[in-house]
Amino acid sequence: MADDIRRRILDGEFTPGDRLPSEHSLTADYQVARSTVRSALTALSRRGLLESRPSIGWFVRSADQVQGFDRMRSFSQWAADRGTEFGGRFVHRSRGEVTVREARLLRLRYGEQVLRNTRIRMLGERPVMLERSTWAPWVTPIIESLDEDASSTTAALAEAGIDVVHGNHRIEAVAASSEDARLLGVPRSSPLLMVRRETFAKDGRPVEFGEDRYVPGVIVFEMRASS
Amino acid sequence: MADDIRRRILDGEFTPGDRLPSEHSLTADYQVARSTVRSALTALSRRGLLESRPSIGWFVRSADQVQGFDRMRSFSQWAADRGTEFGGRFVHRSRGEVTVREARLLRLRYGEQVLRNTRIRMLGERPVMLERSTWAPWVTPIIESLDEDASSTTAALAEAGIDVVHGNHRIEAVAASSEDARLLGVPRSSPLLMVRRETFAKDGRPVEFGEDRYVPGVIVFEMRASS
DNA sequence: AAGTGGTCTAGACCACCGT
DNA sequence: CGGTGGTCTAGACCACTTT
Numbered sequence: 001m002a003d004d005i006r007r008r009i010l011d012g013e014f015t016p017g018d019r020l021p022s023e024h025s026l027t028a029d030y031q032v033a034r035s036t037v038r039s040a041l042t043a044l045s046r047r048g049l050l051e052s053r054p055s056i057g058w059f060v061r062s063a064d065q066v067q068g069f070d071r072m073r074s075f076s077q078w079a080a081d082r083g084t085e086f087g088g089r090f091v092h093r094s095r096g097e098v099t100v101r102e103a104r105l106l107r108l109r110y111g112e113q114v115l116r117n118t119r120i121r122m123l124g125e126r127p128v129m130l131e132r133s134t135w136a137p138w139v140t141p142i143i144e145s146l147d148e149d150a151s152s153t154t155a156a157l158a159e160a161g162i163d164v165v166h167g168n169h170r171i172e173a174v175a176a177s178s179e180d181a182r183l184l185g186v187p188r189s190s191p192l193l194m195v196r197r198e199t200f201a202k203d204g205r206p207v208e209f210g211e212d213r214y215v216p217g218v219i220v221f222e223m224r225a226s227s
Numbered sequence: 228m229a230d231d232i233r234r235r236i237l238d239g240e241f242t243p244g245d246r247l248p249s250e251h252s253l254t255a256d257y258q259v260a261r262s263t264v265r266s267a268l269t270a271l272s273r274r275g276l277l278e279s280r281p282s283i284g285w286f287v288r289s290a291d292q293v294q295g296f297d298r299m300r301s302f303s304q305w306a307a308d309r310g311t312e313f314g315g316r317f318v319h320r321s322r323g324e325v326t327v328r329e330a331r332l333l334r335l336r337y338g339e340q341v342l343r344n345t346r347i348r349m350l351g352e353r354p355v356m357l358e359r360s361t362w363a364p365w366v367t368p369i370i371e372s373l374d375e376d377a378s379s380t381t382a383a384l385a386e387a388g389i390d391v392v393h394g395n396h397r398i399e400a401v402a403a404s405s406e407d408a409r410l411l412g413v414p415r416s417s418p419l420l421m422v423r424r425e426t427f428a429k430d431g432r433p434v435e436f437g438e439d440r441y442v443p444g445v446i447v448f449e450m451r452a453s454s
Numbered sequence: 455a456a457g458t459g460g461t462c463t464a465g466a467c468c469a470c471c472g473t
Numbered sequence: 474c475g476g477t478g479g480t481c482t483a484g485a486c487c488a489c490t491t492t
Contacts, residue, residue, distance in 0.1 A: 022477065033463045035262075038478085055470040055477050171448040173400040173418035173441075191400035191418035214400075221398040249458065260482045265459085282458050282489040 001030045002040035009049055009060055020050070020058040088131075090148045091183060092118040095140070105198065106136045106206045115140040120183050127184050128218045133210035157207070164207050167198035171221075174213065184215050191216060228257045229267035236276060236287055247277070247285040275449075312351050315358075316376045318410060319345040322367070332425065333363045333433045342367040347410050354411050355445045360437035384434070391434050394425035398448075401440065411442050418443060 008014055021029065026037045041058055044050045052058050095113050103110055114134050121129040135143050142160050143153060150156065157164055174194045181188040192213045199208040214221075235241060248256065253264045268285055271277045279285050322340050330337055341361050348356040362370050369387050370380060377383065384391055401421045408415040419440040426435040441448075 024477080033465090035464090036462060039461080052478065054479070055472085057477065168449055171398060171420065173420040173443045175418045189416065191402045193398065193400040193420075216400045251458080260484090262483090263481060266480080279459065280490095281460065282491085284458065 001026075001032060001036070002043050004030075005040060005044060006049060014060045016060050018060045019056075020060070022057060086124075086151065087122040088119050088149065088151050089122075090117055090119050090146075090150075092116075093144070102134050102209075105209045106134065108136065112137055113140075115143055117143070118183075123218065126218065128215050130180055130183055130213045131210055132212075133208050135208050136206055138205075139207055162201055162207070164199050164201055167200055169198075170196040172196070176213075180213055184213070186215060193221065228253075228259060228263070229270050231257075232267060232271060233276060241287045243287050245287045246283075247287070249284060313378065314349040314376065315346050315378050316349075317344055317346050317373075319343075320371070329361050329436075332436045333361065335363065339364055340367075342370055344370070345410075350445065353445065355442050357407055357410055357440045358437055359439075360435050362435050363433055365432075366434055389428055389434070391426050391428055394427055396425075397423040399423070403440075407440055411440070413442055420448065 014020060023034055023037050023041070027034045030037065041050055045052060049061060050058050051061050093115065095115055098108050098110060098112050098114050102108070102114055106114065108114070114137060116134050119131045120127050121131055139157065139162065142156055146153065146156055154164060172194045174192050175189045176184065176186055176192050178188055180192060181190070193216055195212045195214070197210050197212060198206065201207050241247060250261055250264050250268070254261045257264070268277055268279070272279060276288060277285050278288050320342065322342055325335050325337060325339050325341050329335065329341055333341065335341070341364060343361050346358045347354050348358055366384065366389065369383055373380065373383055381391060399421045401419050402416045403411065403413055403419050405415055407419060408417070420443055422439045422441070424437050424439060425433065428434050
């Protein structure tokens with residue numbers, strides 16, 4: 001039922017600021033127990049779509065230009081949800097033998113081949129993010145078959161029957177390297193927001209890990225108060 | 228009961244990697260329903276102390292120097308949860324007239340007086356964070372009465388009957404200013420992680436807003452996959 | 455087969471808010 | 474006062490892991 005509520009919000013049946021029907025009436029509408037309603041609503045609030053005001057009701061949140069830290073979706077999913085024009089271009093793509101770190105993160109044996117890439121991500125004409133990824137061997141054919149300017153790897157993987165989920169993300173601040181600076185159009189050594197990211201298939205197999213470097217001030221990262 | 232579990236972990240009864248007693252046996256130990264046990268355990272997992280492995284059990288997480296993005300607690304609360312020795316020292320504290328931005332964020336009228344401070348935060352002997360805050364007039368007496376090296380403003384406010392909650396946090400990367408560099412012991416212009424923070428009283432009145440600047444690599448910020 | 459967490463039903467009482 | 478979300482009890486069934 002969480003999916004249905006989400007759809008109704010995105011369809012415009014409920015718009016930001018609106019109050020949802022009470023938990024009690026949702027219980028009747030969907031013919032489920034109240035605790036089921038609650039778990040669906042709290043799940044949506046974790047994803048930033050809803051918030052609760054005790055004794056009053058559940059409200060649809062306003063949708064800012066904000067990447068919520070509690071969501072963890074792919075860049076293109078996020079941009080698409082927001083209706084923003086986005087693009088991407090592979091700057092570099094090559095195979096190589098796994099390093100010790102890659103073997104550990106992707107659960108591979110030494111000697112196996114991985115695909116590494118660097119991709120520049122744009123919002124309109126503006127470079128906003130640099131994405132350096134390493135892909136597990138069993139998905140490299142899919143990634144290699146992509147156009148240089150393919151916008152969504154997640155969509156390509158989904159077409160191949162691989163649904164991915166995001167694991168833990170770690171956030172740091174780093175100074176732009178020479179390459180970062182050149183590709184993102186910022187001064188060398190200027191501060192960038194770095195997100196270390198892991199991606200898994202639904203069965204738990206590691207698919208990818210990567211480092212995204214964001215130009216500050218363009219995409220705002222936010223974490224919302226839960227309760 | 229969440230508090231009691233937390234205490235037992237910090238007391239060392241359970242150490243990182245340990246499996247907790249099963250939900251069923253905790254139900255018996257604490258004489259509560261299983262859903263109560265579960266809400267306590269999931270609350271602790273949101274705070275980063277536990278994680279669940281389906282069909283196996285609940286495990287104590289390795290106690291890294293990790294600040295979870297889905298928690299939003301005060302620095303001292305976080306440090307206390309981890310049993311880390313922490314400290315703080317006010318570098319600067321003074322009253323002044325509100326700026327336009329402060330008036331908006333703290334919902335004040337122009338001409339009112341606010342308290343601004345800069346505080347350096349330490350883990351052991353190491354400066355790890357610089358905290359610049361602006362406090363609403365109705366709490367300034369409490370903050371002004373604090374020792375220069377008071378470790379927790381949250382605790383002081385709680386003693387005065389003011390329970391605070393954290394609002395949205397926004398994360399960016401910034402270059403260290405001269406003052407940042409001097410106080411944190413890092414090179415000027417080196418990258419810092421900046422967290423913009425709002426704090427409210429339980430009744431919704433704004434209490435404080437601030438900018439925290441973290442030395443990268445000391446405290447790692449993490450967001451965990453929810454499901 | 456037994457035990458685990460994940461999810462669910464079907465109730466209950468509470469503090470708080472609005473009328 | 475009735476309605477709201479927050480929290481709780483006391484069960485139940487499931488998929489999955491371990492023995």
